[in-house]
Amino acid sequence: MEKTFNEKVYDVVARIPSGRVATFGQIAQMIGRPRCARFVGYASNNKASWHLPWHRVVFKDGSLCCGFAAEQYRALRAEGVKFDKEKKVVMSDFQWNPERDGVPMDIRDFPLVF
């Protein structure tokens, strides 16, 4: 049985390393749905995914969703992520690149669909 869209999203979010961020669109692209960035965001509301590091998922320009900004900003700072003057993540330095940055040891054997 193939995994659902949301399950694929969860697989990716679970692999974002501490100190790195991914964008909604990036995740959508990684699971083969390049135009579904919006639904990646929607998936974060499902209680099935409450334990995932959603604070590492940001807008493409590095800004944060206004409703979660304060908490998210604090969590990312604690992981060493740097922000610019407008409180946007410095994407050129902190956007996750699986090829370059790899995935955390503790999640490396988690079943993937791609």
Added chain:
DNA sequence: ACTGTGACTCTAA
């Protein structure tokens, strides 16, 4: 079964 709703991003006007 049907409907409303919720952390996005790209394209074109």
Added chain:
DNA sequence: TTTAGAGCCACAG
């Protein structure tokens, strides 16, 4: 530079 429209998932009521 700004804004509107489209893309098209899953869950709760």
